[in-house]
Amino acid sequence: xxxxxxxxxxxxxxxxxxxxxxxxxxxxxxxxxxxxxxxxxxxxxxxxxxxxxxxxxxxxxxxxxxxxxxxxxxxxxxxxxxxxxxxxxxxxxxxxxxxxxxxxxxxxxxxxxxx
Amino acid sequence: xxxxxxxxxxxxxxxxxxxxxxxxxxxxxxxxxxxxxxxxxxxxxxxxxxxxxxxxxxxxxxxxxxxxxxxxxxxxxxxxxxxxxxxxxxxxxxxxxxxxxxxxxxxxxxxxxxxx
Numbered sequence: 064x065x066x067x068x069x070x071x072x073x074x075x076x077x078x079x080x081x082x083x084x085x086x087x088x089x090x091x092x093x094x095x096x097x098x099x100x101x102x103x104x105x106x107x108x109x110x111x112x113x114x115x116x117x118x119x120x121x122x123x124x125x126x127x128x129x130x131x132x133x134x135x136x137x138x139x140x141x142x143x144x145x146x147x148x149x150x151x152x153x154x155x156x157x158x159x160x161x162x163x164x165x166x167x168x169x170x171x172x173x174x175x176x177x178x
Numbered sequence: 179x180x181x182x183x184x185x186x187x188x189x190x191x192x193x194x195x196x197x198x199x200x201x202x203x204x205x206x207x208x209x210x211x212x213x214x215x216x217x218x219x220x221x222x223x224x225x226x227x228x229x230x231x232x233x234x235x236x237x238x239x240x241x242x243x244x245x246x247x248x249x250x251x252x253x254x255x256x257x258x259x260x261x262x263x264x265x266x267x268x269x270x271x272x273x274x275x276x277x278x279x280x281x282x283x284x285x286x287x288x289x290x291x292x293x294x
Contacts, residue, residue: 067220097282104287105287105288106271106287107221107269109283112282152220165223165226165234166283168213170218170219173218
């Protein structure tokens with residue numbers, strides 16, 4: 064069964080500090096992994112996408128890494144801001160075989176940045 | 179911008195009532211998805227449309243749930259005889275096509291359904 068597990072479940076950090084969120088998956092065969100940011104009361108918004116051959120990708124203060132061998136990904140947030148407070152969801156897609164590419168969502172990490 | 183929109187944003191209903199939730203996808207997106215998200219959880223897949231047809235409805239929890247997309251654009255999720263356990267945020271997403279590494283699902287803001 065395809066699964067995506069995220070840790071920690073929740074995290075509180077001081078504004079300006081860095082943090083790293085983890086995602087482990089068992090989805091196989093693997094196509095791509097996305098990190099989404101979900102603000103309270105809103106739908107998820109994609110931050111990064113990584114395919115099998117990519118090890119790291121940055122989007123501003125967000126840097127995602129991927130180790131396809133160990134099936135692990137991380138999302139590193141640098142110099143956190145209050146607006147980073149949100150849930151971060153890891154989403155993994157299986158290889159596209161011409162049919163429907165059903166994704167698997169993690170349960171998310173709820174990040175709170177405090178002043 | 180013309181993102182995915184969902185109406186209503188909030189819906190409070192009584193147990194046993196019928197509700198309809200609407201999703202307007204991004205224009206030109208052929209794929210449309212419905213998800214259900216409970217507090218503190220990731221989205222749970224309900225149903226996927228490719229055009230007008232429901233290509234995968236394996237996530238619908240029971241026959242009280244039904245969804246349509248008659249013209250391949252707007253979709254309606256219908257819940258009959260609502261139960262308190264149906265309370266959740268219902269998210270809709272659309273994408274240009276159903277597969278491919280570059281294919282991104284764009285989410286609407288969701289409809290928060292509360293069944294009293």
